[in-house]
Amino acid sequence: MTVKVAVAGATGYAGGELLRLLLAHPEIEIGALTAASSAGSPLGQHQPHVAPLAERIVAETSPETLAGHDVVFLALPHGHSAEIAAKLGPDVLVVDLGADHRLADASDWQRWYGGDHAGTWPYGLPELPGAREKLRGAARIAVPGCFPTGGSLALAPAFAERLVRPDVTVVAVTGTSGAGKSLKPHLLGSEVMGSASAYGVGGAHRHTPEFAQNLGLVAGERVTVSFTPVLAPMPRGILTTASAPLRPGADLASVRAAYEKAYDAEPFVRLLPEGSWPTTAATVGSNNVQLQVAIDEGAGRLVVVAAIDNLTKGTAGGAVQSMNIALGLPETTGLPTVGVAP
Numbered sequence: 037m038t039v040k041v042a043v044a045g046a047t048g049y050a051g052g053e054l055l056r057l058l059l060a061h062p063e064i065e066i067g068a069l070t071a072a073s074s075a076g077s078p079l080g081q082h083q084p085h086v087a088p089l090a091e092r093i094v095a096e097t098s099p100e101t102l103a104g105h106d107v108v109f110l111a112l113p114h115g116h117s118a119e120i121a122a123k124l125g126p127d128v129l130v131v132d133l134g135a136d137h138r139l140a141d142a143s144d145w146q147r148w149y150g151g152d153h154a155g156t157w158p159y160g161l162p163e164l165p166g167a168r169e170k171l172r173g174a175a176r177i178a179v180p181g182c183f184p185t186g187g188s189l190a191l192a193p194a195f196a197e198r199l200v201r202p203d204v205t206v207v208a209v210t211g212t213s214g215a216g217k218s219l220k221p222h223l224l225g226s227e228v229m230g231s232a233s234a235y236g237v238g239g240a241h242r243h244t245p246e247f248a249q250n251l252g253l254v255a256g257e258r259v260t261v262s263f264t265p266v267l268a269p270m271p272r273g274i275l276t277t278a279s280a281p282l283r284p285g286a287d288l289a290s291v292r293a294a295y296e297k298a299y300d301a302e303p304f305v306r307l308l309p310e311g312s313w314p315t316t317a318a319t320v321g322s323n324n325v326q327l328q329v330a331i332d333e334g335a336g337r338l339v340v341v342a343a344i345d346n347l348t349k350g351t352a353g354g355a356v357q358s359m360n361i362a363l364g365l366p367e368t369t370g371l372p373t374v375g376v377a378p
């Protein structure tokens with residue numbers, strides 16, 4: 037099977053990670069590489085790490101340049117995917133790395149992103165209960181936000197087994213690549229180096245409804261989420277600390293049993309042995325999720341720590357994993373489970 041793939045947004049961070057993974061994927065032929073202002077220049081100017089494609093010239097993003105492919109990845113800023121997907125036809129698998137099709141509730145979309153809701157596509161987080169079934173044979177996939185990937189996997193098993201109450205706190209430390217390549221004054225080197233800073237504080241981050249949607253579906257009830265992201269001086273990685281009040285009777289044994297039940301057969305999610313703690317460094321370059329659970333007896337809360345690489349499992353790796361499922365390929369094809377160290 038040869039699957040011809042186009043990548044729109046090939047010059048961005050998400051596009052660069054996609055190309056790294058797709059080059060190692062045995063079933064993939066890489067077709068059009070498109071962007072906006074970079075069109076006409078060699079890809080190597082923008083993605084020096086993707087050496088085999090360095091001489092390829094970046095094309096304009098349009099339905100015409102993206103036509104004639106089996107799969108089109110859209111690694112574009114929000115708001116561009118619906119119009120392009122509508123022109124690609126229902127037989128093309130369109131994988132959207134942006135936010136446009138993640139939320140099911142149109143009023144959530146309007147409140148957090150503004151404008152018309154483009155619709156809801158099958159959600160590309162296969163480890164969530166019921167998600168894998170919806171991805172099989174899908175022609176459209178919405179890749180999750182990087183924060184909801186770690187935070188949802190951190191708490192889903194506890195909600196699935198009714199071990200916690202629906203009152204969640206998430207604090208997630210992120211690397212700077214999550215913000216994309218475009219120039220941002222708060223992301224200049226001298227602003228970021230040697231400092232950690234919270235942003236979107238007080239329930240203001242647009243991933244808040246995505247957490248609530250994912251965990252609410254697992255819990256079968258409305259879940260309240262207080263989310264605080266923290267920017268840290270590292271290029272990649274997200275370390276999430278998620279917590280929720282324990283229901284009566286829940287203890288470390290029942291919590292570990294719930295996480296083992298949910299994740300023992302998952303190829304990319306690993307509950308670490310007791311006493312070991314996830315680190316972002318241990319996941320860099322891999323599609324892995326590392327988890328550890330703890331009981332805070334004094335506060336009566338479950339605390340879960342999760343590490344991912346925001347560009348791999350948090351974006352491009354999750355996208356390739358979901359593509360594999362949609363196309364009926366083995367889910368792990370082309371996806372690294374070994375990171376880089378130090």
Ligand SMILES: NC(=O)C1=CN([C@@H]2O[C@H](COP(=O)(O)OP(=O)(O)OC[C@H]3O[C@@H](n4cnc5c(N)ncnc54)[C@H](OP(=O)(O)O)[C@@H]3O)[C@@H](O)[C@H]2O)C=CC1
Nearest residue numbers: 045047048049050071072073074097111112134214216217
């Ligand atoms: N970075 C991350 O960790 C994550 C990113 N995402 C999502 O993935 C998408 C891409 O993010 P990221 O790679 O970080 O962003 P970047 O800013 O690094 O890259 C954006 C890409 O989109 C292209 N582009 C910008 N405007 C247009 C346009 N009007 N038409 C066509 N192409 C355009 C750019 O091309 P040019 O070089 O020509 O400007 C570039 O290739 C976003 O929706 C983002 O939210 C999702 C999860 C995590």
Ligand SMILES: CC(=O)N[C@@H](CCC(=O)OP(=O)(O)O)C(=O)O
Nearest residue numbers: 134135181182183210212214215
């Ligand atoms: C460090 C940083 O700025 N991170 C981004 C998250 C990126 C992400 O997941 O992307 P979506 O825009 O596709 O939802 C942020 O907080 O907005």
